[in-house]
Amino acid sequence: MANSSNNSPALLDIAEVSKSFGSVEVLRSVGLQVAKGEVVTVIGPSGSGKTTLLRCVNFLESYDSGSIRIDGKEVGFRDGGARQRRSERDLAGMRAETGMVFQGFNLFPHLTAAGNIMLGLTKVRGKSTSEARAAAEHWLGRVGLAHKADSLPAELSGGQQQRVGIARAVAMEPKILLLDEITSALDPELVGEVLAVVRSLAEDGMTMVMVTHEMAFARDASSRIVFMADGSVSAVGPPKEVLAAETTNERLRTFLARFRASHF
Amino acid sequence: MGYTLNFNLIWRHFDKLSGGLLLSLELALIAIAIGIVIGLVLAVWYVSAGRVVRGIIAAYVEFIRNVPLILLVYLVFYGLPTVVDLAYSAQTSFVATLALYSGAYLVEVFRSGLEAVPRGQIDAGKAIGLTPWQRLVHVRLPTMMRITLPALSNTFISLFKDTSVASVISVPELTYGAQWINFNTFRIVEVYLVVTAMYLVTGYALLFALRLVERWYRTAR
Numbered sequence: 001m002a003n004s005s006n007n008s009p010a011l012l013d014i015a016e017v018s019k020s021f022g023s024v025e026v027l028r029s030v031g032l033q034v035a036k037g038e039v040v041t042v043i044g045p046s047g048s049g050k051t052t053l054l055r056c057v058n059f060l061e062s063y064d065s066g067s068i069r070i071d072g073k074e075v076g077f078r079d080g081g082a083r084q085r086r087s088e089r090d091l092a093g094m095r096a097e098t099g100m101v102f103q104g105f106n107l108f109p110h111l112t113a114a115g116n117i118m119l120g121l122t123k124v125r126g127k128s129t130s131e132a133r134a135a136a137e138h139w140l141g142r143v144g145l146a147h148k149a150d151s152l153p154a155e156l157s158g159g160q161q162q163r164v165g166i167a168r169a170v171a172m173e174p175k176i177l178l179l180d181e182i183t184s185a186l187d188p189e190l191v192g193e194v195l196a197v198v199r200s201l202a203e204d205g206m207t208m209v210m211v212t213h214e215m216a217f218a219r220d221a222s223s224r225i226v227f228m229a230d231g232s233v234s235a236v237g238p239p240k241e242v243l244a245a246e247t248t249n250e251r252l253r254t255f256l257a258r259f260r261a262s263h264f
Numbered sequence: 265m266g267y268t269l270n271f272n273l274i275w276r277h278f279d280k281l282s283g284g285l286l287l288s289l290e291l292a293l294i295a296i297a298i299g300i301v302i303g304l305v306l307a308v309w310y311v312s313a314g315r316v317v318r319g320i321i322a323a324y325v326e327f328i329r330n331v332p333l334i335l336l337v338y339l340v341f342y343g344l345p346t347v348v349d350l351a352y353s354a355q356t357s358f359v360a361t362l363a364l365y366s367g368a369y370l371v372e373v374f375r376s377g378l379e380a381v382p383r384g385q386i387d388a389g390k391a392i393g394l395t396p397w398q399r400l401v402h403v404r405l406p407t408m409m410r411i412t413l414p415a416l417s418n419t420f421i422s423l424f425k426d427t428s429v430a431s432v433i434s435v436p437e438l439t440y441g442a443q444w445i446n447f448n449t450f451r452i453v454e455v456y457l458v459v460t461a462m463y464l465v466t467g468y469a470l471l472f473a474l475r476l477v478e479r480w481y482r483t484a485r
Contacts (some may be wrong), residue, residue, distance in 0.1 A: 100391035
């Protein structure tokens with residue numbers, strides 16, 4: 001299938017990544033390139049390795065072989081062929097280049113909405129408290145929560161918490177944003193407000209890799225869709241191609257048919 | 265039953281009890297302050313250490329938890345100075361013992377609190393690029409404090425009651441004051457009634473105050 005169409009080197013380059021949990025192979029020689037400004041959606045049945053792949057990109061999970069590079073730099077391992085894990089300090093620095101939004105929001109419960117955003121800005125980016133506060137307010141405004149800056153996570157709805165989660169990630173000005181099933185824990189009526197934020201980030205040109213079950217969103221908002229099955233990339237291409245009902249890919253057809261049956 | 269209650273003698277010597285109560289509180293406060301430091305350091309060390317260090321910390325905790333406090337008090341006050349060349353007052357000796365004692369309990373409290381910090385929060389800390397130390401200080405410890413604060417309050421109230429053990433080495437805390445009045449007036453029922461009431465009221469007042477602190481901490485921003 002068609003790969004990224006431009007010739008510039010990929011911002012994110014995943015090459016032959018494999019990983020096992022014990023005897024279970026969760027990733028089998030996965031390869032994927034994401035260019036700057038692309039929105040890539042990863043779909044597939046549960047247990048197909050989508051989330052694990054995403055967590056390898058910022059090295060929340062290690063992997064057994066292959067390489068993951070952002071802007072040409074290996075994320076989890078030292079440069080040079082020795083496959084030596086980076087020091088925790090280096091890892092922290094590499095992770096600051098990616099942003100991640102989680103299924104369970106994972107806000108810091110003791111910090112306000114603004115405080116959640118400011119923590120990384122002050123401790124990692126070295127901004128002053130007032131600079132960080134201004135940035136936090138800017139991003140909270142972007143996600144429609146300017147009035148909730150001083151609320152604790154426990155005082156926010158799920159949709160609001162997730163929008164803070166997004167603001168916390170993008171305020172760090174990451175090169176790439178990883179979104180891990182960010183609407184799966186939300187009540188259906190709250191999904192829209194979160195996806196609207198993601199859409200506006202996409203319009204701004206934010207590079208994103210998104211694991212999702214929101215097919216309509218994947219179809220409308222992504223540059224490419226990756227279909228994963230059994231730990232490998234089974235299909236990749238523009239939404240129209242991948243989601244076409246007449247696909248010859250047996251696994252994909254089964255997945256889409258099952259999906260349509262349960263969601264429409 | 266020919267016994268008539270007469271509290272007059274108790275009130276005449278009440279300074280022994282009021283002074284004793286203050287000293288009890290002071291002993292508990294100093295002990296828990298040191299105990300918190302011991303508990304925090306060892307708990308953080310424990311969760312990130314290898315088997316040898318874990319074994320040593322576990323041995324300390326198990327030793328303290330399985331030896332009666334009164335024995336520990338005797339060991340430190342009478343035993344230790346005969347082995348090593350150290351001189352210290354009964355009060356110092358007791359505070360040190362109680363600090364070691366509370367430290368052992370607090371290691372367990374803090375350790376389970378640290379382990380109860382949701383993985384997702386640690387992931388979130390990693391994802392924004394915090395170093396392990398920053399994650400400890402800004403993510404794990406604050407959440408751990410929320411989880412452990414009620415247990416910490418309970419430990420403090422227990423320690424307050426445990427200060428009564430200091431009477432066996434003549435530290436003039438509340439129970440020692442009661443004994444002194446009893447020996448000098450023979451009003452045993454009256455004095456222990458009064459002292460029981462003092463422990464109860466102080467214990468409840470502490471509990472109430474600490475619950476307020478917990479509530480404040482939960483909503484502090």
